[in-house]
Amino acid sequence: MIQTLRELFKYILPYKLNYLLGIGLLALTAAFEMFNPKLLGMTIDKLNTNPRSGLWEWLGYDSIQNVDPLSQSINLNAIYFYGSLILGIMLIKGVILYYSRYILIGDSRRIEYDIRMKLFDHLLALEPEYFDKNKTGDLISRLTSDLEQIRMIFGPGIMYSFNVAFLFLFALFNMISINTTLTLLAIIPLFFLVYIIKTVGRKYYDQSRIVQEEIANMTAFVNENLQGIRVIKSYVKESFILGFFEKINLEYIRKNLRLAELNGILRPAFVLIAGVSTIIILLYGGQAVMSQTMTLGQLIEFFRYIESLGMPLMAMGWVISIYQRGTAAYSRITKVLETEARITDKQAYSYINSLQGNIELRNLSFAYDNRSHLALDDITFEIKKGEKVAIIGPTGSGKTTLVSLLLRLYETPDQSILIDGIPIQHIPIKVLRKHFACVSQENFIFPDSVLENIQFGATEDKDMKEIIDVATIAQFDIEIDSFPDGYHEMIGERGMTLSGGQKQRLGIARVLTAEPKIFIFDDSFSNIDSATEKQILTSIYHSFKDE
Structure with a gap:
């Protein structure tokens, strides 16, 4: 699969500046995502502290002699301040996320266009003998459904991969700054993902190819029979053709269900690993709070970092399936692109531009x-x-x-x-x-x-x-x-x-x-x-x- 991805990513080169900009915006989005846990932790710690200390200096008050109703008002001011700050950060993050998606998804469509044009141009260059041996429906499937699977790599695949990578790196840095031991304990379960991905990934790739072939068979069958609809009706063969199509349709469903089984292994695995990490944080982090080596705000902040990784990590199961299906689809397209046209102008004389007709x-x-x-x-x-x-x-x-x-x-x-x-x-x-x-x-x-x-x-x-x-x-x-x-x-x-x-x-x-x-x-x-x-x-x- 790695070699296939290397071949695929050459199509990014014409759009590399756009992709760099889009990925840069994703990094900014991940950075803004890290502000929320930090601000939440600070808010809890400051509200959990005597109003004579930290909170007042942080808000700009030099001294408070007695705790009075004004302190409650000031605490509310802190909540409003942090709440407004979080809201502002979320709005900025939303705008940046919009433009990052617009750039990356837009360029994925342009790459899809480029590959489709290249494939169709190559098909036009091939001799009729090639089309005598290959079903039209199968070729249509490669130009449509296979290319859509490839586009998903260049769009959601890249977008979610970098999003998870940036979130993980930024969260890891912040988690280590809070408590190194707790961070190591929390990420240990993640190493089991490597084994799961390696085990399931290859099977998913192979099954994806089988499913794509089945889509091609179904497309070819429908195309051929719709073209011959008059013959089918003339010989009253509708029931026979429908029965045959039912078999093809059931086979397609069966192979897709097998793909769903493999995909179903990944998501629960991510959820289980995230759950194990949560339990570890709760046990070790709770003891750290009680022993006052961590504050309550830091523990909640730590939880928020893990939570911010939760959805992206669960989405990684889907992203892995995108890469597996996309590379399987590309292998089908390369079979066409690697077919050399046998009738070419290699021996032609370029000066000939007209004929008499003998x-x-x-x-x-x-x-x-x-x-x-x-x-x-x-x-x-x-x-x-x-x-x-x-x-x-x-x-x-x-x-x-x-x-x-x-x-x-x-x-x-x-x-x-x-x-x-x-x-x-x-x-x-x-x-x-x-x-x-x-x-x-x-x-x-x-x-x-x-x-x-x-x-x-x-x-x-x-x-x-x-x-x-x-x-x-x-x-x-x-x-x-x-x-x-x-x-x-x-x-x-x-x-x-x-x-x-x-x-x-x-x-x-x-x-x-x-x-x-x-x-x-x-x-x-x-x-x-x-x-x-x-x-x-x-x-x-x-x-x-x-x-």
Whole structure:
């Protein structure tokens, strides 16, 4: 866990000044916390003393000859004075505490943002093959619940850790100044905490990882089944899916209960140790008061120091769980961050910024990972710029695989695919893909407006006339005009409000905004009638024949 925390704390560096300020304010808060026991002890000792002595000199009275009703008034003045002082200190402490929390919790949110952006950016850089092997729900869990656990380390974890540390140091100093022997006796039980934390901590870390994995499994299950809700309803499988979800939910509860058991050990342990310390103070401190080696005010002051440590010490059980769960969550995130993208621009020539569109395949063979048979076997052909070529074959013959390889979504052997005579490994990925426009049979539709879905393919914002032009080429303009909100019509999740043919025509309009050099239609007219298909292809040809 220590190594994981070292890796985590590198994210604090951009905010180190803020953290130093926040921690400094926590130290001030702890210092002000120590004033209350001191003032309370002084008040009791002064009120417990004959009014001819200490109290009067302390309040500025030179001498009092006789105890009269005025002494009672002066005692009340002392109470009012100390009470006002304590109230003022508490107000100052409250203001400082507010700003310390504002700084530390605010920066923890910024660190959460930084890690989430880093993780999502890394996911975007990974090839589709990674997503073929990892569930979407699991990745969503890492971006959400796992990151929240990590944020808790940078916020409440750090805040409460330093708060307890400062309170302990200041209280220890003051306790030693009152009675060294009593202080040593009072803190002896605290050493048992080290053993408890060491014993329970490792088990808590391991169980936290198991719980986080179970959250990921549940998220993945819900995500997959909500996406396939129409299939579930079509086959009347609601009861079956609900039963399966119940098993996952019960397993999640069972593993969380085990985590609660471990967490339940810590808090009672802190309470027990605090109770033992209280008994020791009462026995030894009571004897010290009776033997007049301590005053009553000092004993109460000592108790208040222990009491001021009580709640923070009990909170340490929660803080330890924060660190354990946070480090377990970070180990899941590092698995993603440590996954290296295999398709990169390491071999790319930076001077290449445009392509003509000549395609050549040389003895191309390809197999997906963990599969023994080849998806493509020794494919060789050449397509010149401006040529129209149809590649046909039965289902599973590798047509879609070929499209993926041309877009370099999967890696291929060097010199097996060339564009303008250049191996695609030497062409920058962005340059390569911006010259291709691929429309597949199943187009992903974003839950946004028709306009935003069409414009998604553009490298720069298009004006309304250009959007209407590409929709017209795709033979989709008339239907868009029939929508209540036209081009601003909102589309449901994954385009559920559109028909299959409408989705395909929207996909065609989208790729046209990219103004590519190479068009690829991968069975993208399967839901479009032949007459409309012919109109679309003719319109595309006439619109791009000079490019």
